[in-house]
Amino acid sequence: MNRPGVDRSGTGGAAAPATGSGRIRTPLPFPTAAKPAVADAQLRANLHRATRTIRAKRARVVDEVPDWEALRDAGSAIKADVQRRLPELLEQFEASATAAGATVHWARDAAEACRIVVALTRAAGADEVVKVKSMATQEIELNEALEAAGIAAYETDLAELIVQLGEDTPSHILVPAIHYNRAQIREIFQRRMPDAPPDLSDEPAALAEVARAHLRRRFLSARVAVSGANFAIADTGTLVVVESEGNGRMCLTLPETLISVVGVEKLLPTFTDLEVFLQLLPRSSTGERMNPYTSMWTGVTPNDGPQAVHVVLVDNGRSAVLADPVGRPALSCIRCSACLNVCPVYERAGGHAYGSVYPGPIGAILSPQLTGVADNASLPYASTLCGACYDVCPVKINIPEILVHLRQQAPHPVAEKATMRVLAWVMRSPRRWATALRLARVGAGPLGAYRERRSGARTLRRLPWPASAWTRSRDLPLPAPQTFREWWEKQ
């Protein structure tokens, strides 16, 4: 793998950036995984309706901010500064949080992070935890690890609850149950919630009410909560969680023990930097001026909230992302999911096709960098490179540029390499190129004329293997009857 500027020869020993593990790999190549989703009309309709709704909401609230571009510039620069100073900022965060009464733990990978959370839960004498929606805990497959250790994990975010009860996996960073409509959610609740009334309607308000009743007792009696964090403030040791329902506040406030799993890239240098990110995040993610609830805590506050506060700082491949100067800005992502909602590929394929917990355009650049490109080689191709994701990104991550960069690193099949070598030889000489075009035209001439008579278009719908890999999802245009150069010479 070509990572400029970094010695990967092994002389760095254990300190060489290492790739991550957990649910960030595609079990199947993207085109294979996307096939059933693209064929599912109900799923496509659900996705289309949801992404169209949120696109419109986002555009409306972004339009009313006159200094939106200035905020994006600041957000992008603050994140670049964080990446440049990440080791020192992490040390500063650890010192500040520890001074405020928190205990800071470090995890090299998913398994180590899970082991720490399991040990802390056991030490607290609990056999169940309540969970705030968190991408980091999804990434490290914490629920599975807790279950294996005999600890029940209860998701408390409505969408995560729907997904958990449906024995499904999240398909969107912000709205994990985006692939379900109200009738499907009602069906899951009736099947899996013993306390759901038999005549439950599929009105969103009625469904939310049932979820409230279902979780209320659990909140009031929980002893250990597990969360992520949207931001971790280096100079004060403060953690920040933004949410809407109040389930976050319940988990962050009522239990005795709070364990927060935080990716090392979540740092911000100062408390003041929140003035940028708390403007960018809600408008970009839910299309609101501000999310209903934001919670901030700094270590332990005597007689208020959890009296045992733990922070687990997780690498799990982030150091490998940091090692690539071109791909590094993927660590700026604040998980707003604006890029998912504008992506024509996500809108049709849905989140599950990406395999990773990070779907959509950001997932297509983040997951392969976290795992190593060779292990996720199809994801950088899950894009049309239309650039809509770059336009909406609140921290200006140039996703198309990184996609192209990662495509260059992906291993290419021998046949493709050979084809490209021949093509390069042909294209190096104008004479060889003109001859090749003439041959192609002569070869395809009768076929083109035939197709034009049959369907009015000079395209082929289906080719035999191996060219079927191309025509499975695209038509193949046939050569024009004359080239532009030939036409020009005749004029």
Place this chain on the structure above:
Amino acid sequence: MTARDEILARLRTALADSPPPVHVPRRYRRVHDRPDLVEVLIDRLEDYRAVVHRGIDALAGLLAEVDRLAVPTDIPADWLAGYAGQVRRDAPPLSPAELDVVDAVLTGCAVAVADTGTIILDTGPAQGRRALTLVPDRHICVVRTDQVVGLLPEALARLDPRAPQTWISGPSATSDIELNRVEGVHGPRRLEVVLVGLDDPLGR
């Protein structure tokens, strides 16, 4: 090598290309120049289905329909003038179960942000512990007009990061079902804001 040392060493190795220092351009607005901040705040609060009342006199009417009221220990006595219901002071601290059966909680706040319709509690005067404003189903919050600022940067400048903070923008809500906004999930389902102006002697 400990996990800590190994991760820090990995990150330092990853930065072997020595990225140049970054200048952070802060050309965004720091101060809201609109003169009608309180009106903007009301508009934003109502957009998120909070109920807004003007003047401390409105408080008595609101409380008249509340039988059991939780309050922080340092609640201004004026706010409860004439209140005939049962007052549950948070001393000794009320348990979650005790908070679950009160009808409402009454608090003040630290700062309110007009631009986003956000009320910030930092457990300072008249606010109490975090659980107090979380478990009861109805939150009545008194906001003084001198606590209203225009933009987030103005609010952050007034806050102490070390105090636990709860930022509230409307009542509890979810958009998880077909992205339809539904008010009222786990947090208080009703948020009522009593705006008290400086011209009101009881508001100070």
